[in-house]
Amino acid sequence: MRVLRILGLVVISAVTGVLSGTAAEAAPTAAAIVAAEALPSGAVTGRAGPAPAPMAAPALTAPVVSRVAGTPCRSTARACIELSSNRAWLISNGIVQYGPVPITHGREGWRTPPGTFAVTFKSLNHRSSLFNDAPMPYSVFFNGGIAFHQGSLTQESHGCIHLSRTAARTFFTALNGGDVVQVVT
Structure with missing residues (x-):
């Protein structure tokens, strides 16, 4: 009993x-x-x-998750990308720390997918294994082969997020493995 x-x-x-x-x-x-x-x-x-x-x-x-003022992203994101306006931000504790900065993203047939991802690795002097050993300085990978990196702000990419040299360095320094990257349309 x-x-x-x-x-x-x-x-x-x-x-x-x-x-x-x-x-x-x-x-x-x-x-x-x-x-x-x-x-x-x-x-x-x-x-x-x-x-x-x-x-x-x-x-x-449920935990309260709000949008970060001035961005389309949630407060849980560390990096925010808005594809429709070609802009990106760095966020810390729900506050914009850097940005918006101009970006380019995936071209037709190589579109950058929207979603929420995590930074998987960084490579300071990365070179593309798919596109003729193309340089990808300050690469921060967050969705398979898709990364933030220094690149053209006039030409669309093969899915990556192109940033100016200054912005690419800043994103590279600020982001670490596991940080949340939110991509919105």
């Missing part, structure tokens, strides 16, 4: 912890186990006895 009460309390604690979103609440404490012993017979096990008082379910709240 005691084991069933404790097991029932563990299940209730786990469900409560899942609903509230905290792992700490999912594990029963010693005080909770002692409190289970004080419950009327059958309160947790479903056997005859008085039913426990109904509990209100904890409110589920």
Whole structure:
């Protein structure tokens, strides 16, 4: 009987912890186990006895994610790209740190896809393995072979985000592996 009460309390604690979103609440404490012993017979096990008082379910709240003022991107982004206006920004803690700066992006057949990505690696003096060993200085890769890098601001790319030399250096210095890059149309 005691084991069933404790097991029932563990299940209730786990469900409560899942609903509230905290792992700490999912594990029963010693005080909770002692409190289970004080419950009327059958309160947790479903056997005859008085039913426990109904509990209100904890409110589920999603984290607040707002847009960064002056950009089309969310506050969780570290870098923001707006394809329709050919602009990019660096963001820190929901505040624009740098930009907007002009960019060019993927041409027909090589469009830069919108979405949310993470920086995977950086390469100071990268050269393209697909396009005739073309130089890609200050490369910051965030979507497979797509990267921010120094490039032409008059010609569209093969999917990469071209930046001026100054902007490419700034993005290269500021961004690190795992940083969120948001690309919007």
